Amino acid sequence: GMRETASPATLPADTLKADILWHVLYSLGRDNERPDRQTVFRALALALRDRLVEKWIASQRAIYAKSSKRVYYLSLEFLPGPFLRQNLIALGLEKEARDALTELGFTLDDVAGEEWEPGLGNGGLGRLASCYLDSMAALRLPAYGYGIRYAFGIFHQLIRDGQQVERADNWLRGGQHWEFERTHYMHPVRFYGSVREWVDEQGRLRHTLEGGSTVMAMACDMFIPGYRNDYVLNMRLWAAKSSREFEFSFFNTGDYIGAVEKKIRDENISMVLYPNDEAPEGKELRLKQQFFLVSATMQDIVRRFRKKGVAWDQFPRKNVIHLNETHPAVAIPELMRLLVDEELLPWEEAWYICVRTFAYTNHTVLPEALEVWPEELFRKVLPRHLQIIYEINRRFLHDVRRQFPHDPGLLARVSLIHEGEQRFVRMSHLAIVGSFSVNGVSAHHSNIIKESIFNEFYKIFPERFNNKTNGITPRRWLRQCNPTLAWLITEHIGTEWLTDLEQLKKLEPYAESAGFQKAWMEVRLRNKQKLAEYIHAKNGITILPESLYDVHVKRFHEYKRQLLNILHVITLYNRIRRDPDAGIVPRTFIFGGKAAPGYYMAKHIIQLINAVGYTINTDPRVGDMLKVVFLQNYCVTLAERIMPATDLSEQISTAGMEASGTGNMKFALNGAITIGTHDGANIEMLEHVGDENLFLFGLLSHEVEDLRRQGYNPRTFYETDSELREVLDMISGGYFSPGDPHMFRDIVESLLNHGDRYMVLADFRSYAYRQQDAARAYLDQPGWARRSMLNTARMGFFSSDRSMGEYARDIWGVEGV
Ligand code: DL6
Structure with a gap:
């Protein structure tokens, strides 16, 4: 067969197409005249596995020898x-794969879409x-x-x-x-x-x-x-x-x-x-x-x-x-x-x-x-x-x-x-x-x-x-998921950032350049258009790519406070209902995440978000001002679509409860601005990006503890904050569940009568204020572009290469082979 001619240790990349066809026939047992897309994906994966296993054996030998x-x-x-793109990038075979697939009548995007x-x-x-x-x-x-x-x-x-x-x-x-x-x-x-x-x-x-x-x-x-x-x-x-x-x-x-x-x-x-x-x-x-x-x-x-x-x-x-x-x-x-x-x-x-x-x-x-x-x-x-x-x-x-x-x-x-x-x-x-x-x-x-x-x-x-401190890999979370932004960065500062993320600092001088800001925002807008197309295809909702994409994706848990977010969404809705010309920045709220199947309250909050979304998205008074989208089945593949298209990243856990967070880092690396609490790695992100480039709000961990010790009474917030009261009354009164007015009453009960363990009400007002700051900042697009670029430029510390380097040196006592 074709195999005998190539020495296993050095398969030249130009055999990729031949290898795909070889695997279609000999590994998958299919006719290699006209293989379908799924078959081509599997054959390509096998062809890459061949290359991986050779390098793995060599790596093992090196470890053993040392x-x-x-x-x-x-x-x-x-x-x-998904492995396909990651492996192609790591092996330096992206272009060869594209060419091979083109010759076979496919695109890399289509074939990559076959991976589960x-x-x-x-x-x-x-x-x-x-x-x-x-x-x-x-x-x-x-x-x-x-x-x-x-x-x-x-x-x-x-x-x-x-x-x-x-x-x-x-x-x-x-x-x-x-x-x-x-x-x-x-x-x-x-x-x-x-x-x-x-x-x-x-x-x-x-x-x-x-x-x-x-x-x-x-x-x-x-x-x-x-x-x-x-x-x-x-x-x-x-x-x-x-x-x-x-x-x-x-x-x-x-x-x-x-x-x-x-x-x-x-x-x-x-x-x-x-x-x-x-x-x-x-x-x-x-x-x-x-x-x-x-x-x-x-x-x-x-x-x-x-x-x-x-x-x-x-x-x-x-x-x-x-x-x-x-x-x-x-x-x-x-x-x-x-x-x-x-x-x-x-x-x-x-x-x-x-x-x-x-x-x-x-x-x-x-x-x-x-x-x-x-x-x-x-x-x-x-x-x-x-x-x-x-x-x-x-x-x-x-x-x-x-x-x-x-x-x-x-x-x-x-x-x-x-x-x-x-x-x-x-x-x-x-x-x-x-x-x-x-x-x-x-x-x-x-x-x-x-x-x-x-x-x-x-x-x-x-x-x-x-x-x-946790970190994320820049290969997947920038190079792979956001190729156009990665390319723009590389054009200006070279490729070293891929293995030395601190190199992104070299972008800082460009933050003031009008030309670079424009290019940056164009890439971001294209990413946002693509996500809008996906949302339209999946949820049938039309969103404005120019609107502020405000995104909250992660597991559903009360401490992560998706509930606080939706209370604020309803607050904006009420402001629009009261005054359609309120000058509110058009926003798209995007939620995603799974709840543990046995976690009643988390599932109920998902249901509330969808109910609020339905009400708002179908209210003609609202139009393009506000949209609420819940994307089903949040997973790595979906995260890769979302991160590059986000303007505002929601990291709003009750202070003291989120150990680190890593989504926060993925968003910021892709140029999103964070709105968040003084919790987990948000605090270190603030130190790196500077407080004008990140919106923090809310109680500090020790204030949460003090308040709890003194006896926290959530009702005082309900009684003194009329906007908050209106929102809670709407939920418990069935505004979002007209067919079953009691449907969401227990959510409000948990806040008002069962102690509000996660201090949603205590943080509501400072969150709403900070959201206003974010909206105002978004109106100043050059200012937003600068903030966005500085977030990316200053995320070097949050590379998992830095984390692993520290583990290797300080805990494990090992070095690279
Ligand atoms: O360290 C990774 C990740 C942190 O970023 C999150 O903040 C934290 O919630 C999560 N922890 C868990 C705990 N699971 N258990 N057991 O998932 O770890």
Whole structure:
């Protein structure tokens, strides 16, 4: 075939078309005379996978040759987004692909549209993990991503009659063109059973797990290329496969159907991603997923370590295991089990290895999001691990008692076990005690960790706590999603910004240039036109590309306060109704985001937004002054359309609650102005872009706390602010739900009578004022252009390359290969 002529190590790019046709025939089994678009997409993906795997093998060899310390990034979630464009950009094959596709009668846009993104994460945490893999590859770090290959990712969201409806996301049905399934290479993972204690010939007390059931973990590898550096990392996702022994035992008793049922039950482990963001569900299957990832990954790590043939005490010098949130924290007792039960190391030595190996990132301070497991459930699923946790805890509390002898209550507060009517394992305590590094994800959040939620651990282990402010990859979030703006930038300052985002500073002098401002705003307007076309096609709503696009996209959660936004929308509506010539800047409000299927209030707020949108969009008095759009199924692909077309970015969480935010960075990098609270990374963004280029408002974190302590009374705001009162009365009076006037009453109730936990009413007036400032600023288009450019120019710090550089240097102690 065509293959034999090309040496595998150096496939010249001009064979891309030939490779596509080769894969159409030999890999996909289709006639390559006239392949359809989906077939061409898959063949192109396979042709790129060929190139990726070559570079991956070479990268692995380089890591091995250098005998580098390896970084293992463990995460229950990854949100990689579509791969095609990213891979083409990284491999430098965009033009070749365009040419090849043109010859085949397609455009790259059409073919890229065939890709269905893997939604293997909920939101910020999973997307951060994917930005980090991209940067680890760019920096040539000796790193591996480890996660789960869920058969069903985050649900597909539809909006029906204004309400969220969930549909299964069967992302694998199109076939797996990017990955390699390692079908003949699996690790056993064991759950349940009971622990037998016995004494061996040397008189040592031993622990052996007996019984239980075993599931196999099959590796599926996906490749993450570095930007034009010939370096490729592996994201290894585990899929559950039934174990053979068990099938046979059923078959031997003649229970054929039973055997098959067992197989299906086992393979359920990697079936579905839990769709909860910031509130774990506490289900047995979820704990099994966590251990499934951990056990399989630890076997891989140990296998690679053993190849080196060095002693166990060298383990922390050769490996660092990073825990993305507490979800994989059971890796700590699992490593202890391997070292103590299987390698027969003394406990003290094993523990010394452990606390030099693990590092933990916390991503949330919401009390309901801190993971705990009922002790009984833990004992049932992982009996030996629970024993090990007890022993870790016993020794830890012993040390704490010695260090703080005069604070008896302290022990109960820091214990790994919460003792009350029901007992729980506290995963964050386990992660802190078992790690040498604990970090938050913005300066503000890291301070909150030290000063409040983990303050007592900070006193015990001050040297462990540090900050690593989040970042985003400029390859996807500027170069890929906004090619015209990227091109305009490159024309003026060259291409270095792609791997050194601080280079964007060189744009600053152009901020005053009328010519550049004009070019900048033309690119932005074209992006806004494209989004208008998409909205028209999807929602049937016509919007003005010249209107101010005010965008709020992220998961729906009360703390993120989409409700505050819609209260302001209604306020503007009322002003227009009162005075159609009020001189209000025409605005398009765009919302997007999923709510956890069991989160009633979040779903209800989605419904309210849609109801308000319907009322406003069909009110002839409003016309082009105001439009409200809800875009269904917010995901990475959709974010890529939205970021380049946004004027005003809504980052309005209750201060102290958003750990960092990363959407805020994506918008600003693309030239949007932020309206936001003093929260998460907004605060650092303010420091970088300057307060004339970002609209902050509202209570500060400590004011939120003070107010809460003093007794917050939301009704006073209702009583003293007539505009606010009018808005709330309309909602509870059925203005937006004429068919069912009581429909949204409970939302207003939650604000007025149930304490308004997220202080929506307390921040309403300062938000409305700041929105007025934003509108006024938008009227001055040259001023807006300058602000927009300065936002982009000053976002260099928020590159995930900077974040990963800091992790590599300060936490992991690794360098590029
Ligand atoms: O660190 C990534 C991302 C932050 O930007 C968000 O502010 C934060 O809400 C999110 N946290 C979670 C917590 N999940 N759990 N458990 O998603 O992390």
